[in-house]
Amino acid sequence: MKVTVVRSGGFAGIERRAESDSASDPVLAGLVRRVDLDSVPPPGRIPDQFLYEIDIDGRRTTVGEAQLSGPLRELVHHVLGRAR
Incomplete structure (x- = not known):
């Protein structure tokens, strides 16, 4: 599965984008299995919060930094962390 994360907003409004594929990242595969995009709150x-657009094989959601928790938070940090 291909996972794309785009972080935007914040005080400076700088966008950060990263993607990873579970075929080459077994940790990502485990995180994707734990994420339920349908239960993500709007x-x-x-003001000035980060917004995260998450795309997992074409299924998309947007979540604010304050609502980012649990497995979804782990997934976002994992994908963005691999982009360094």
Whole structure:
């Protein structure tokens, strides 16, 4: 599965994008199995917060930094961390 994460917003408004594929990343495969995109709450209206657009094989959601938790948070940090 291909996973793309785009972080935008924040005080400076700088966008950061990363992607990874579970075929070459077994840790990512485990994280994807634990994520339920249907249960992601909508982003709250908080000034200067980061927004994360997450795409898992064409299924997309957007979540605010304040709502980012659990397996979804792990997935986002894993994908963005591999892009360094």
